[in-house]
Amino acid sequence: MRVMLEQANIATEYKALADAPYRLLAGDPGCGCVLICDHAANHVPSAYDGLGMDAGQMRRHVAYDPGAAGVTTGLSELLGAPAVLSNFSRLLIDPNRGEDDPTLVMHLSDGEVVPGNARITNEEIARRRSLYYDPYHAAIDTQIDTALATGRVPLVLSIHTFTEVWRERPRPWHAAILWDKDPRLARPLVEGLAAERELMIGDNEPYTGKLFGDCMYKHGTHRGLAHALVEIRQDLVREPEGQAEWAARLARIVEPLLGGASDNPLHRIEYHGSSTDAPADGGGQHG
Numbered sequence: 001m002r003v004m005l006e007q008a009n010i011a012t013e014y015k016a017l018a019d020a021p022y023r024l025l026a027g028d029p030g031c032g033c034v035l036i037c038d039h040a041a042n043h044v045p046s047a048y049d050g051l052g053m054d055a056g057q058m059r060r061h062v063a064y065d066p067g068a069a070g071v072t073t074g075l076s077e078l079l080g081a082p083a084v085l086s087n088f089s090r091l092l093i094d095p096n097r098g099e100d101d102p103t104l105v106m107h108l109s110d111g112e113v114v115p116g117n118a119r120i121t122n123e124e125i126a127r128r129r130s131l132y133y134d135p136y137h138a139a140i141d142t143q144i145d146t147a148l149a150t151g152r153v154p155l156v157l158s159i160h161t162f163t164e165v166w167r168e169r170p171r172p173w174h175a176a177i178l179w180d181k182d183p184r185l186a187r188p189l190v191e192g193l194a195a196e197r198e199l200m201i202g203d204n205e206p207y208t209g210k211l212f213g214d215c216m217y218k219h220g221t222h223r224g225l226a227h228a229l230v231e232i233r234q235d236l237v238r239e240p241e242g243q244a245e246w247a248a249r250l251a252r253i254v255e256p257l258l259g260g261a262s263d264n265p266l267h268r269i270e271y272h273g274s275s276t277d278a279p280a281d282g283g284g285q286h287g
């Protein structure tokens with residue numbers, strides 16, 4: 001019922017289609033996979049006047065994950081998998097944070113004040129949740145429910161990108177897999193990527209996947225679906241050629257995992273829990 005109300009709001013609350021909270025890429029719901037791209041867009045809805053940021057800032061990682069949408073789109077096409085992509089900047093509200101995470105709406109980003117967030121009220125945070133954050137997650141739930149209705153339990157793969165330099169130090173990993181306690185998808189992804197000899201693959205680094213209430217927690221851990229988050233270094237996917245190359249690489253690794261039905265552990269509902277279900281250990285930050 002809650003979802004129905006929020007969906008009804010979409011028609012009346014968004015001034016333009018360009019301001020809709022998410023984009024859906026059609027796919028076969030029975031293909032065994034649902035793709036997610038939390039930081040696909042650097043779009044700030046027109047009512048927010050760009051949050052007071054300049055255009056140069058909005059092209060950087062503080063606003064979104066450059067290249068992630070292109071990789072997700074390519075992978076969706078290659079696997080025939082449905083995909084949900086956010087259509088709002090993480091600076092508006094970060095869909096990959098729990099509702100109570102202090103970084104849900106960033107007041108500072110890369111040490112710079114985000115003017116449109118600096119004096120934000122709880123009411124405004126609640127409004128952004130109901131207009132952007134909640135509908136985005138409801139859309140993911142709908143895709144997962146639609147997939148489950150085919151009789152095939154989908155795995156859930158989330159696509160992110162990270163900056164090639166952090167605090168003036170280059171990051172050596174080409175890509176990373178972030179995960180919590182469910183190894184079913186994370187293991188084969190780490191192994192599949194690491195098997196490509198020229199690649200250095202992070203396993204829960206440079207970030208950890210053990211983050212309470214994040215997107216994978218909500219849709220993977222909580223629902224017992226095999227899941228993982230892949231992070232790709234941004235210099236490798238800034239251009240369409242790199243995005244296509246990484247989409248093809250991920251498709252090569254993921255496609256063989258989609259075989260079989262309930263005899264395949266990847267397509268069973270299993271509850272592995274979360275490290276963050278124990279007394280909070282603070283988790284970590286995602287890219």
Ligand SMILES: [Zn+2]
Pocket residue numbers: 038039064065160161286287
């Ligand atoms: Zn990200």
